[in-house]
Amino acid sequence: MNNLISRAKELLESKTVNVVIGYEAGPTGLARPAFITDSAKADKLIYDERCVQNLAVYLTKAEVKNFGKMAIVARLPVMRSIMMLISEQQVIGDNLIILGISEDNSLLDIASISVMQGYIDKCDLGNPSKDREILAELNKMTPEEKFSWWQNQFSKCIKCYACRQACPMCYCIRCTVEVNQPQWIPVQANAHGNTEWHILRAMHLAGRCISCGECGRACPVGIPCHLLTMQLADQVWNYFHVHAGTSDKMNSVLSTYEPNDKESFII
Amino acid sequence: METTRKLIRKHSLELLYKKLSASNKVYAPVTATDKQVEYKYNPPFSDVTFDHIRSTLSVKNLVFPKVENLFIFSNSKTESSITDVNLNLLPNVVLWGSHPCDNAAFDILRSIFCWDINDEFFSKRLEKVTVIGLACHTSDDYCFCTSTGNAPNSVKGSDILLSKLSGGDYIAEFITAKGSSILASSPELFENETEEKAVIAVVNTKFSHEQVTEKLQTAFEHPFWVENSLRCIGCGACTYVCPTCACFDIQDETKGKEGRRYRSWDSCGFGLFTLHTSGHNPRHVQSQRWRQRIMHKFSYMPDRNESLGCVGCGRCSSACPVDMNISEQLEALQNI
Ligand code: SF4
Ligand code: SF4
Ligand code: SF4
Ligand code: SF4
Ligand code: SF4
Numbered sequence: 332m333n334n335l336i337s338r339a340k341e342l343l344e345s346k347t348v349n350v351v352i353g354y355e356a357g358p359t360g361l362a363r364p365a366f367i368t369d370s371a372k373a374d375k376l377i378y379d380e381r382c383v384q385n386l387a388v389y390l391t392k393a394e395v396k397n398f399g400k401m402a403i404v405a406r407l408p409v410m411r412s413i414m415m416l417i418s419e420q421q422v423i424g425d426n427l428i429i430l431g432i433s434e435d436n437s438l439l440d441i442a443s444i445s446v447m448q449g450y451i452d453k454c455d456l457g458n459p460s461k462d463r464e465i466l467a468e469l470n471k472m473t474p475e476e477k478f479s480w481w482q483n484q485f486s487k488c489i490k491c492y493a494c495r496q497a498c499p500m501c502y503c504i505r506c507t508v509e510v511n512q513p514q515w516i517p518v519q520a521n522a523h524g525n526t527e528w529h530i531l532r533a534m535h536l537a538g539r540c541i542s543c544g545e546c547g548r549a550c551p552v553g554i555p556c557h558l559l560t561m562q563l564a565d566q567v568w569n570y571f572h573v574h575a576g577t578s579d580k581m582n583s584v585l586s587t588y589e590p591n592d593k594e595s596f597i598i
Numbered sequence: 599m600e601t602t603r604k605l606i607r608k609h610s611l612e613l614l615y616k617k618l619s620a621s622n623k624v625y626a627p628v629t630a631t632d633k634q635v636e637y638k639y640n641p642p643f644s645d646v647t648f649d650h651i652r653s654t655l656s657v658k659n660l661v662f663p664k665v666e667n668l669f670i671f672s673n674s675k676t677e678s679s680i681t682d683v684n685l686n687l688l689p690n691v692v693l694w695g696s697h698p699c700d701n702a703a704f705d706i707l708r709s710i711f712c713w714d715i716n717d718e719f720f721s722k723r724l725e726k727v728t729v730i731g732l733a734c735h736t737s738d739d740y741c742f743c744t745s746t747g748n749a750p751n752s753v754k755g756s757d758i759l760l761s762k763l764s765g766g767d768y769i770a771e772f773i774t775a776k777g778s779s780i781l782a783s784s785p786e787l788f789e790n791e792t793e794e795k796a797v798i799a800v801v802n803t804k805f806s807h808e809q810v811t812e813k814l815q816t817a818f819e820h821p822f823w824v825e826n827s828l829r830c831i832g833c834g835a836c837t838y839v840c841p842t843c844a845c846f847d848i849q850d851e852t853k854g855k856e857g858r859r860y861r862s863w864d865s866c867g868f869g870l871f872t873l874h875t876s877g878h879n880p881r882h883v884q885s886q887r888w889r890q891r892i893m894h895k896f897s898y899m900p901d902r903n904e905s906l907g908c909v910g911c912g913r914c915s916s917a918c919p920v921d922m923n924i925s926e927q928l929e930a931l932q933n934i
Contacts, residue, residue: 357921496833
């Protein structure tokens with residue numbers, strides 16, 4: 332952590348970056364995002380097991396982009412999100428300094444995007460083990476059981492869109508649910524509207540979800556909506572052997588055709 | 599006004615609950631998971647919690663449901679017709695065990711929905727609700743009712759207010775005629791009050807809302823808003839869990855020749871909320887939307903509705919995925 336603070340100070344004092352995006356502790360002890368612009372305030376930065384939020388979501392937000400050059404504290408999911416965002420041309424890698432954090436919470440020396448790629452390649456890129464276990468249980472259900480399990484979850488949804496807003500890959504300026512001429516997805520938060528929303532979100536993230544779990548963590552009513560996108564991440568791996576966020580030049584699985592693609596899932 | 603106070607033993611409380619659920623919909627809080635407390639209709643008494651600090655969602659959906667049909671329409675070759683929703687068919691509801699902050703919110707909602715014209719969807723629903731409130735015996739760091747003119751044992755909005763006694767029985771305070779009619783119909787369940795004291799949570803005041811309102815008069819352009827909302831991701835969580843937020847969207851949904859117009863919750867946290875047809879958006883960045891949230895509740899509402907737009911329940915802070923803590927921000931605003 333001291334390394335992280337001194338590196339942040341160095342970057343701010345030398346004006347290499349205008350902001351360091353990291354974590355601080357809030358008044359109730361929760362870790363939350365911090366935007367440090369003054370090296371004197373860099374001592375607030377923390378890094379420990381509480382720091383789980385995927386900070387990459389801020390890289391595409393207007394008021395954060397206004398800072399220009401920035402550094403970002405990045406564990407594996409953040410690094411993978413950055414890869415996706417660069418490959419989808421939402422972020423320019425050159426404007427970004429990666430303060431990489433390893434699995435054992437130490438500061439990594441990530442000098443460039445290709446170094447980051449090397450680091451990502453060596454990591455386990457599957458879904459987190461606790462989610463893998465829940466998915467395995469869900470996958471034992473019959474399609475009817477699974478449908479009713481999810482219907483029960485969706486019935487709680489209030490359409491606050493925290494899941495969408497928390498996801499680095501949901502950066503659209505106008506989400507499909509906001510397109511209202513015509514209205515594609517019902518605005519109402521009832522069984523019908525909620526199911527359509529969740530199917531839409533899952534499909535838009537197929538092959539793009541980097542399994543950070545942020546959407547599920549953000550949900551105020553406790554819907555584990557990250558399991559939907561993680562399930563699709565598994566399927567993308569099974570069918571296409573691709574993990575999202577592993578290169579800055581990825582083609583989107585669902586919008587790319589390869590002659591040797593497996594087509595066994597087409598009914 | 600002097601109110602009647604009676605003792606009700608825990609087992610009599612169960613009898614009262616059962617009696618009320620036999621003829622009404624009773625809406626009561628149950629612990630759903632370790633983090634979620636949900637209100638349900640007529641849950642078994644053994645599931646009802648008396649110890650929760652705050653339910654995940656407020657109880658405003660009783661009077662302002664997340665989706666409310668306004669009317670049904672149909673079109674044929676020769677004519678169109680509109681059918682009103684029959685509000686007289688709404689059932690009576692007993693709201694059971696809701697805390698003083700949530701109960702105080704009904705008046706605030708009324709000040710919005712019935713500000714100039716009477717919103718009959720709201721007021722018909724409210725008429726049907728009887729509130730059996732429960733004073734708070736526990737609280738946490740998110741609570742700040744006392745900074746908004748409320749209190750953990752405030753009777754505002756309750757027809758009956760229950761307070762837990764140290765021995766586990768309850769005091770029932772009958773506030774309104776609706777509340778007293780419950781006493782009149784089940785006198786055998788109540789006894790005379792004893793010396794035993796109620797356990798009431800201690801919630802320290804964090805700021806003076808008068809001073810915050812005063813400061814906000816000149817704070818519109820203050821750098822505070824950008825600095826303190828960079829982490830806000832612009833979702834609707836704070837609004838939708840809030841007992842006093844009342845914004846809605848109106849939509850038509852049709853299927854073939856029939857359809858309905860409904861309203862559903864909306865939030866000033868969303869970019870779409872203020873987007874004009876021209877493409878111009880007067881609140882084009884998140885700091886302006888966060889400012890609106892605070893300004894509406896602590897400046898515009900005191901000015902126009904003669905009431906704060908916040909009861910200090912702390913729900914928005916506990917629901918926020920990025921720990922935007924509203925009382926922390928109000929405390930800071932008091933001193934800018
Ligand atoms: S887990 Fe959720 S938040 Fe994370 S990338 Fe996937 S869809 Fe987005
Ligand atoms: S965060 Fe939860 S409640 Fe909000 S829209 Fe997503 S799933 Fe629904
Ligand atoms: S304050 Fe929190 S809950 Fe409200 S819009 Fe911002 S991120 Fe969402
Ligand atoms: S603004 Fe927050 S604290 Fe105030 S009433 Fe709404 S949810 Fe409760
Ligand atoms: S704070 Fe925002 S969402 Fe809530 S009532 Fe005011 S304008 Fe509406």
